[in-house]
Amino acid sequence: MMKHVKLDGATYEFPIGKILCIGRNYVDHIKELGNEAPDAPVIFMKPSSAVIDDGGTVVIPSYSNDCHHEAELALLIGKTGKNIPAEKVMEHVAGFGVALDLTLRDVQSEQKKKGLPWEIAKGFDSSCPLSSFVSAAQVPDPQNLTIRLTVNGELRQDGCTAMMIHPIADLVSHMSRIFTLEPGDIILTGTPAGVGPLRHGDAVQAEIPQVGKLRVNVIQMTVMD
Numbered sequence: 001m002m003k004h005v006k007l008d009g010a011t012y013e014f015p016i017g018k019i020l021c022i023g024r025n026y027v028d029h030i031k032e033l034g035n036e037a038p039d040a041p042v043i044f045m046k047p048s049s050a051v052i053d054d055g056g057t058v059v060i061p062s063y064s065n066d067c068h069h070e071a072e073l074a075l076l077i078g079k080t081g082k083n084i085p086a087e088k089v090m091e092h093v094a095g096f097g098v099a100l101d102l103t104l105r106d107v108q109s110e111q112k113k114k115g116l117p118w119e120i121a122k123g124f125d126s127s128c129p130l131s132s133f134v135s136a137a138q139v140p141d142p143q144n145l146t147i148r149l150t151v152n153g154e155l156r157q158d159g160c161t162a163m164m165i166h167p168i169a170d171l172v173s174h175m176s177r178i179f180t181l182e183p184g185d186i187i188l189t190g191t192p193a194g195v196g197p198l199r200h201g202d203a204v205q206a207e208i209p210q211v212g213k214l215r216v217n218v219i220q221m222t223v224m225d
């Protein structure tokens, strides 16, 4: 079934297109995973079937025992663009939302070791919870937003979008040279430090004041369904 995303105040719901993500976009998060800072942005995608709404349930697949939360600022593309210059990027951003880039860290580590792609660690069903989006006009300074995540009320991530290595303008410009951006595409801009495992029964809340809140609960599958 086609998934849609709501933009506050709009009558139209965007059908979700591709979901482009950047890895390692905050220095403190690179350090906590012991990764090297990449020269070029590390880009990957999630399928739209990975999206669940606010209030939904994350289902950790049985082939993982280490699903990490990554709270991220999400962008909603509102206008088609290719080779977008950095200074024109905001003309293509319709709104901002809160996302989780859920990552099966054990599976991803195994894939990295073997030089294999990450989709089974990053794109499984329910791996991309998304809040509703606020219009870009309501967020005058997207590079100065606090990102917080709690698990069962305990603070785990507390970062600021000012800490991005590749800020939104550069990141979206770069992505648009590789992928034509289309209305309904979503961009996840990376996570600050504090990522960690989720367990069966956890209640997760990610928040970006001025943008929104996202709440999900977590179920761990133990046998292949």
Ligand code: MG
Binding pocket: 021, 022, 023, 070, 072, 101, 190, 191
């Ligand atoms: Mg991420």
